[in-house]
Amino acid sequence: MLAYSRLAYKNHDHDQCIVVALKKAEAVCEKKNVRLTAIRKHVFKEVWSSHQPVGAYDIVDSLALNVNTGKRIKAPSVYRALEFLTKLRLIHRISTLNAYIGRSFSEKIYNNFFLICRNCRVTAECSTDQINNVIEHTAERTGFLVEQQVVEIIGLCPECKKEE
Template sequence: MDTKVFAHHDHAACQAEGIAVAAAVCAQKGLRLTPQRRRVLEILLSRHRAMGAYAVLAILRGEGMGNQPPVVYRALDFLVKHGFAHKIERLNAFIACTRPGAPHAPAFLICRTCDTVAEAHIDPGGGTLGDEAGAAGFTIERTVVEALGLCPKCRDAA
């Protein structure tokens, strides 16, 4: 789990690696990491917090890279579709993936005080829910798992 995001870490490396991996994966799969898409990923990578689409759009606007909602939604759709970013349903917001390239079922720990989001990974068909779904004949294709609470830093501060 990438709970390092709750503590100090080499964030510059964190960002650089995110872009590098995305570029490599795109090259390998024949996807186009265009300037807009790349910039949106950089913006998401700049913080371990989920950002709303319109917050991203505001930054793009300031840089002359797009003025209308579809611009940012298309870039976000691309990043989510190919696993470079995730949508946090509870927040209607987006965050860069910390394990791009590898297929995985993400789960998130969301701090309600500082809004930091850590990405964990789970077995989609595992646990009680997987057992019950299996028993009921329900086929799980995707999972949304988001835990809300307090990160260690905010808990200690309180």
């Protein structure tokens, strides 16, 4: 079964994506008995601000500007929050872009892949057991222990394809 976040490449009410993602994140944190602190929540929302992956530096910049309390959120706090959210699989680091994206299928461990538009950077997370099975079987046959699986596909999204 192939499931993908088809919304990424369509006009949609993105606020709704953020609401759903935040609800999921809160549920995951509650289940794991960890806290979604204010900083972690800020960072999570910043990553989810669009379907384009966000760099850590951009998050540091935006949070420093947004906070009116006089307290600046320092870079190390942002990095720690990113690490925390990544560990919980709520966000994912796109290696190709060195940037973070909110995850739609955080419950799956390995079998996700990402379609990344090289023009507008909009990225869609997709999930299928087929790829996962092939990788698992290959690893098994070679006696290899899979610790991390990165499948990133670069190309053009429907909009950018029209323009080319």
